Amino acid sequence: MDKIILGRYLPGDSLIYRLDPRGKFLLTFYFVGIVFLANNIASYAFLLAFVLFAVYLSKINLGFFIKGLKPVFWLILFTVALQLLFTPSNHPIWHWGIFTLSNEGLVIAGYIFMRFILIIFISTLLTLTTTPIEISDSIESILKPLKKVKFPVTQVALMLSIALRFVPLLVDETTKIMDAQRARGVDFGEGGLIKRIKSFVPILIPLFVSSFSIAYDLAIAMESRGYKDGEGRSKYRVLNWSKRDNLTILFMAIVTVILLFLRSY
Amino acid sequence: MTNISKSSDLIVITEGALITALALVLSFVPHSTGVSSIEFMYGLIPMAIFALRRGLKAGLMAGLVWGILDLVLRGFSNGGFLNPLQGFVEYPLAFGVVGLIGLGSSRVKQAIKNGKSALGLIIFYSAIGFFAKYFFHFIAGGIYWGSYAPKTMNPWIYSLVINGGSFIANMIMMLVLAVILNRVFKRLIVIRD
Numbered sequence: 001m002d003k004i005i006l007g008r009y010l011p012g013d014s015l016i017y018r019l020d021p022r023g024k025f026l027l028t029f030y031f032v033g034i035v036f037l038a039n040n041i042a043s044y045a046f047l048l049a050f051v052l053f054a055v056y057l058s059k060i061n062l063g064f065f066i067k068g069l070k071p072v073f074w075l076i077l078f079t080v081a082l083q084l085l086f087t088p089s090n091h092p093i094w095h096w097g098i099f100t101l102s103n104e105g106l107v108i109a110g111y112i113f114m115r116f117i118l119i120i121f122i123s124t125l126l127t128l129t130t131t132p133i134e135i136s137d138s139i140e141s142i143l144k145p146l147k148k149v150k151f152p153v154t155q156v157a158l159m160l161s162i163a164l165r166f167v168p169l170l171v172d173e174t175t176k177i178m179d180a181q182r183a184r185g186v187d188f189g190e191g192g193l194i195k196r197i198k199s200f201v202p203i204l205i206p207l208f209v210s211s212f213s214i215a216y217d218l219a220i221a222m223e224s225r226g227y228k229d230g231e232g233r234s235k236y237r238v239l240n241w242s243k244r245d246n247l248t249i250l251f252m253a254i255v256t257v258i259l260l261f262l263r264s265y
Numbered sequence: 266m267t268n269i270s271k272s273s274d275l276i277v278i279t280e281g282a283l284i285t286a287l288a289l290v291l292s293f294v295p296h297s298t299g300v301s302s303i304e305f306m307y308g309l310i311p312m313a314i315f316a317l318r319r320g321l322k323a324g325l326m327a328g329l330v331w332g333i334l335d336l337v338l339r340g341f342s343n344g345g346f347l348n349p350l351q352g353f354v355e356y357p358l359a360f361g362v363v364g365l366i367g368l369g370s371s372r373v374k375q376a377i378k379n380g381k382s383a384l385g386l387i388i389f390y391s392a393i394g395f396f397a398k399y400f401f402h403f404i405a406g407g408i409y410w411g412s413y414a415p416k417t418m419n420p421w422i423y424s425l426v427i428n429g430g431s432f433i434a435n436m437i438m439m440l441v442l443a444v445i446l447n448r449v450f451k452r453l454i455v456i457r458d
Contacts, residue, residue, distance in 0.1 A: 008342050033349045036412065072344030079413045086415040105415075112413055116347070123341045135337045152326060155278055159330045162282035163289070167338075170283075170290045178294070188294065193434075197441045200307060203294060205446070208311065208453060211287045215280040223275060 008068075008127045015244070016058040016125065021134035022141055023245040027252055028126045034256055035118050043262040044114045050255055051121045060128055068124035069117070076116045083109035136160050137237055166214065173210060177203050277319050281327040284315040288331050289338065303430040305438050309363065309398075313391045313439065316367035317374075317454045324364030324394075332360025351408040359401035366394035377451045384443055387450060391439045399432035 016024075038044045055065060069076065087109075089102030126135070140157040147153045178188065181202050188199055288308030296305040312331065316324025336356040339345065346352040369390030376383040406424025414420050443450055 029349050029352075032346070032352070036348070068342070069344075071342065075344065082418065083415055086417060088415070088417050108415070115413075119347055120344055123344075123346055127341045132334075132337045136333065139333055139337075152322075155274075156326055156330060158278050159282040159285065159326060160333060162279060163285040163330055163334060166283055166286040167289055167334075170286050171293070174290050174294065193437065194441060197305070197438050198445070200294070200305075200438075201442070201445060203291075204307070204310060204442075205449060207287055207291075208314070211283040211311070212280065212453075215276065215283040218283075219273065219276040219279045222279070223273075227275065 008064075008124070009131045010060060010064065010128045012059060012129070014057060014059040014129075016054065017129045018244070019129075019248060020138075020239055020241050020245045021130050022138040022239060022241070023248060024126055024130055025135055025138045026142065027248065028122055030252065031122050032119050034259060035115055037259055037263055038111070038115075039263055040265070042265055043259055044111060044118075046258060046262055047118050048114065051118055051125075054125055055121065058125055058129055060125075064128055065121050065124050068120050072116065072120060076113065079116070080109045080113050083112050133161075133164060133237070134239075136164055137239060141239060162218070169214075170207065170211070173207060174203065177206055277323050280319065281315060281323055281330070284311045285327050285331045285334065287311045289334050292335070292339070303427065303434050306431070306435055307438075309391075309395060309435055310439065310442060312363050313366045313387075313394060314450060314453050316364050316394065317370050317387065317390065318456060319367065320370040321364065321367035324367030324370075325361055326364070328364035329357055329361040331363070332356040332358070335360060348409060348412055351405045351412075354401050354408065355405035359398050359405065362397035362401060363394045365397050366390050368393065374455055377455050382447060383451060383454075384447055387443050387454075388436075388440060391443075392436060395432055395435055395439065399428045399435075402431070403428040 035047060038047055055062060084101060084105050085099045087100070087102060087105035089100055089104045092100045092102045094101040140153075140160060143151070143153050143156065181199075182188070186199050186202070188196075190196070191199070288311050291307035291311070294307055296307055308331065312324070312328060315327055333356065336346065336352065340352070340356055345355065369386055373383050373386045373390065376386055403421075403424050406428060407421045410418070410420030410423060
């Protein structure tokens with residue numbers, strides 16, 4: 001549980017690390033979107049080359065990205081197998097009962113596999129080079145325009161940063177409580193449905209009590225330091241948008257144009 | 266010692282933040298139901314209590330923050346984000362609507378103040394929030410399988426089984442805990458100055 005707060009962030013220094021987290025976050029979303037535009041070998045190969053180029057620029061070993069596939073291994077396998085065996089075809093290579101193996105199925109399964117690789121690699125690139133705090137700061141900044149429709153941006157932003165700050169503390173507390181319960185013989189995640197739910201009670205109550213107590217103390221501390229609301233407050237962590245971020249967006253626009261060209265090629 | 270009203274805006278924010286952090290941490294506690302892909306989401310309990318305690322707006326805000334942090338701390342690393350629309354529906358939206366439980370805040374509090382058990386109301390309003398959450402997970406699942414499964418397959422069936430099952434499992438969890446901890450829940454929902 002110790003690694004939760006850092007996610008998979010790997011300390012380092014390269015062009016990708018130095019990019020503004022807002023740009024990285026938005027471009028990751030954007031890239032995941034344009035992956036769905038690829039429709040032939042040339043377009044998939046081009047996107048793969050782009051992702052590998054980004055991996056190269058990050059100066060992070062490719063092994064870390066391959067490790068990123070581990071949590072979704074079964075999902076990839078299942079989805080690719082579905083495409084392989086259930087894609088309808090008039091010219092099957094092999095047919096048995098409900099299963100059909102065809103050239104079309106092989107090609108689509110290959111494309112779907114590539115889609116997974118591209119999306120997982122690019123989101124791994126974001127999480128390896130950006131801390132969760134930077135990502136949540138970016139989200140806060142991206143939400144700002146919603147102020148115009150009376151969305152409580154400052155409150156949400158404050159909640160976001162306080163929550164992130166207190167996750168490690170509550171992780172410690174949860175680990176201690178669970179260890180204490182295990183020492184008394186409680187087996188979490190074992191037994192029937194009701195037993196599993198009941199084993200959760202001794203964890204829930206102390207955590208509830210300490211969460212409310214911390215929240216109360218924190219509110220007193222903030223109020224005694226003159227906290228009013230989020231308006232006009234300065235930032236401890238300042239995000240800097242620079243020329244290289246503009247160039248990255250320009251580069252991404254060129255990638256999109258080439259992709260659109262290859263798509264209709 | 267400095268004192269602060271337990272209804273001030275600031276304490277609503279700090280409580281919401283701590284409850285969100287708690288909800289997030291609880292997702293790392295073993296939560297298997299014994300059936301693969303259907304899991305208990307323990308974080309729903311503190312969220313439900315918070316929404317009933319602080320109302321709709323606070324509940325929706327905390328739910329949204331929970332969704333954003335779950336995406337940042339878990340979604341990106343666990344392959345939970347595989348399509349932009351699915352990512353949006355699966356995280357900020359599905360987690361945010363848990364706050365709808367707050368619709369029952371004043372009715373539940375009133376029932377507790379009148380000395381009633383409020384068990385039925387707690388379960389009813391929790392069901393609204395839980396249903397909304399799994400409904401959006403169902404939609405997200407359909408979007409995912411729609412873009413990844415073969416055209417001949419119906420993408421909605423698998424999503425319906427998994428998310429319907431998760432909704433039922435989590436409602437059982439809420440029901441069991443609300444019965445066992447009825448007195449505790451009532452004390453947590455009512456704000457005492």
